[in-house]
Amino acid sequence: MDVMPVTALRIDAVVFDMDGLLLDTESLAMRGLAQAATEMGLDAPEEFCHAMIGVPTDHCRILVAERFGPDFPADDFLAAASQQMGALIDAGSLQLKPGVPELLDHLDGVGMARAVATSSSRAKAHHHLRRTGILGRFDAVVTRDDVARGKPHPDLFLRAAQVLGRRPERCLALEDSYNGVRAAHAAGMQVIMVPDLLPPTTEVRETCLLIATDLHAVQPLISRPA
Missing domain, CATH: 3.40.50.1000 (HAD superfamily/HAD-like)
Incomplete structure (x- = not known):
């Protein structure tokens, strides 16, 4: 660099x-998003996850809705990702x-x-x-x-x-x-x-x-x- x-x-x-x-x-957040997507049977490529870096939760909801549709339970998905990340943190990561x-x-x-x-x-x-x-x-x-x-x-x-x-x-x-x-x-x-x-x-x-x-x-x- x-x-x-x-x-x-x-x-x-x-x-x-x-x-x-x-x-x-950020690496833990990306792992949380990927794990939540897998559990929900979603395709969440790296560029989609990276788009949420440095973005507040309210705008993350917009990004999720844009990818998966306005009726998709964005809050449930983000909560699941946060829970996965929290588990990684609690495990000492x-x-x-x-x-x-x-x-x-x-x-x-x-x-x-x-x-x-x-x-x-x-x-x-x-x-x-x-x-x-x-x-x-x-x-x-x-x-x-x-x-x-x-x-x-x-x-x-x-x-x-x-x-x-x-x-x-x-x-x-x-x-x-x-x-x-x-x-x-x-x-x-x-x-x-x-x-x-x-x-x-x-x-x-x-x-x-x-x-x-x-x-x-x-x-x-x-x-x-x-």
């Missing part, structure tokens, strides 16, 4: 996506993405404010962050329950900046999804993509400061707030 050269950033806060960026949940502890330690060292801005619900976000031991390492956790619109709208990132008391343009957003990059950019934040399951596109390359291999590559770019 190519990494564009970027000098130290002038920022006052970092806003993290959660799924696929902090936590290795949920892991932090590479570089998470080290980057959080670095932010502690330089005194940098940080928040999570996730399309997940508050209950799910707190459960997953707590289970991986990092819930208490953020100044704020902003979820889909806290805003009127999810990604790709900027609401989550704007709310995170507001809660942190920082201007959006002085915040760095870290994202792994296309909708997340779009949302952070629309909020006026500086954006770095750390791809998980989705490869960077031309749109993403033109929008982001950097396409990073992992969070280890982000750490040297962050110094003490000015």
Whole structure:
């Protein structure tokens, strides 16, 4: 993966996506969708499942209805997929993405404010962050329950900046999804993509400061707030 050269950033806060960026949940979500589809006798190819990455549940319902028809029980399907994913998490499959502890330690060292801005619900976000031991390492956790619109709208990132008391343009957003990059950019934040399951596109390359291999590559770019 190519990494564009970027000098130290002038920022006052970092806003993290959660799924696929902090936590290795996207692969578990894809497995949950595939297992739910198999149990219901459905054809759910990889591109269909990938289309739900970085998308809030309300829009996932639309994607399911578009594929399987307006009368299809979308909520039942998504609930079954969530249950399958939950079983994987309860079995100990949920892991932090590479570089998470080290980057959080670095932010502690330089005194940098940080928040999570996730399309997940508050209950799910707190459960997953707590289970991986990092819930208490953020100044704020902003979820889909806290805003009127999810990604790709900027609401989550704007709310995170507001809660942190920082201007959006002085915040760095870290994202792994296309909708997340779009949302952070629309909020006026500086954006770095750390791809998980989705490869960077031309749109993403033109929008982001950097396409990073992992969070280890982000750490040297962050110094003490000015």
